[in-house]
Amino acid sequence: MRCCFVVMLLLSTGAGTSQAAVLRFYVAPATSGGHDGNDGSRARPVATLMEVQRILKEDRRVCDGQQTDEVEIHIRPGTYVGRPVYWTCFTAAPITFTSLDFGTVRPVFDGGGVTHTWFAAENRPGVQGRLNFRYLKVQNYSTAMSFRRVGGNYLYGMYFYRIGGKYGPLGCDAVGSNCKEPTAAVAFSWNSSHNRVANSHFINVENRTALGRIHAFYLSGYSSANQIERNRFAYVSGVPIKVRNASNYNRASANVFSRSGDTSFFYDGFDEPNECPSWLNEFTSNQVYDGYSGQH
Numbered sequence: 001m002r003c004c005f006v007v008m009l010l011l012s013t014g015a016g017t018s019q020a021a022v023l024r025f026y027v028a029p030a031t032s033g034g035h036d037g038n039d040g041s042r043a044r045p046v047a048t049l050m051e052v053q054r055i056l057k058e059d060r061r062v063c064d065g066q067q068t069d070e071v072e073i074h075i076r077p078g079t080y081v082g083r084p085v086y087w088t089c090f091t092a093a094p095i096t097f098t099s100l101d102f103g104t105v106r107p108v109f110d111g112g113g114v115t116h117t118w119f120a121a122e123n124r125p126g127v128q129g130r131l132n133f134r135y136l137k138v139q140n141y142s143t144a145m146s147f148r149r150v151g152g153n154y155l156y157g158m159y160f161y162r163i164g165g166k167y168g169p170l171g172c173d174a175v176g177s178n179c180k181e182p183t184a185a186v187a188f189s190w191n192s193s194h195n196r197v198a199n200s201h202f203i204n205v206e207n208r209t210a211l212g213r214i215h216a217f218y219l220s221g222y223s224s225a226n227q228i229e230r231n232r233f234a235y236v237s238g239v240p241i242k243v244r245n246a247s248n249y250n251r252a253s254a255n256v257f258s259r260s261g262d263t264s265f266f267y268d269g270f271d272e273p274n275e276c277p278s279w280l281n282e283f284t285s286n287q288v289y290d291g292y293s294g295q296h
Contacts, residue, residue, distance in 0.1 A: 026075075027052065029079065030047055032045075034048075048083050049119075050085055057089060072095075074102075077103075079110055084111075084120070086121075087122075090129055097131070097134070102135075103135065110139050111141035117141060117145075118141045119144070121145075121147050121150045121153075123149045129147065133153075136159070137159040137160075139160075139162045140163075143163070143185065144163050144185045146186075147186075150188075151193040155196070155200055158197075164185070165208045184217065188217075188226060189219075189223060191222045192219075195226045196227040197227070198227070198228075198229050200231045203235060205233075206236070213238030213239070215238050215241065221244075223250075224249050228255065229251070230253075233255065233257045234257075234260060241283075244269065244278070245275040246277070248278050248280055253284050265283070
């Protein structure tokens with residue numbers, strides 16, 4: 001069994017000394033020594049996030065939703081081409097994906113125009129995700145991130161660039177027909193609640209055709225109490241933020257919108273007869289300039 005490198009941190013309190021464990025992993029491009037045969041230490045980083053998940057799952061206790069040790073995944077700056085991630089490992093403590101040593105130089109995940117989704121996370125009902133993302137750049141994918149039944153996540157300082165059908169492949173069925181344009185750069189669906197997205201950038205979120213509307217955020221299926229604040233939106237061809245089907249108490253505040261939106265900056269509604277309306281969503285204290293086509 002491969003070791004999960006554990007660093008013990010001593011926390012002093014008035015009642016004595018307690019211990020909290022942090023599992024740290026390191027990811028680097030192949031040109032900087034990253035290799036999926038490595039152990040994920042700083043000296044021997046792996047090359048992909050999927051390899052980190054595989055190492056974590058070698059010890060079944062880590063990914064059962066009960067593990068209390070925090071996990072930090074430090075990503076060396078550079079360009080990672082393709083490398084889609086399907087994440088299903090969740091613990092009781094946060095898992096953080098960050099630029100190396102919490103730095104502000106963003107690693108770049110580039111879909112190369114041929115990869116549909118960079119990061120897709122799916123969880124079983126009733127278990128929070130608690131995934132944190134800091135200072136990463138995602139570009140040239142159809143969809144940047146998708147969360148299904150994954151709540152309690154935090155996206156901070158992210159940069160989403162050239163996302164949508166204009167920059168990545170269409171979604172097609174198994175026989176390659178019935179192709180559809182993507183619907184969102186970042187999607188929270190089916191009880192993906194209590195997420196926060198702050199100080200991030202959504203630039204050039206566009207589909208190939210005017211009818212293929214794409215949103216920067218898509219909240220649907222009982223995804224409630226999400227906070228979208230202090231983000232920048234520019235050149236988003238569809239409504240930047242869409243809320244749908246009993247997704248309640250979401251709040252979009254202090255964001256800046258320019259050259260974004262075909263009909264509005266925020267949409268709250270339900271599209272199918274069997275869906276439920278949402279309530280008490282807020283769009284407040286935002287700066288709005290012009291729509292995608294330059295209209296005011």
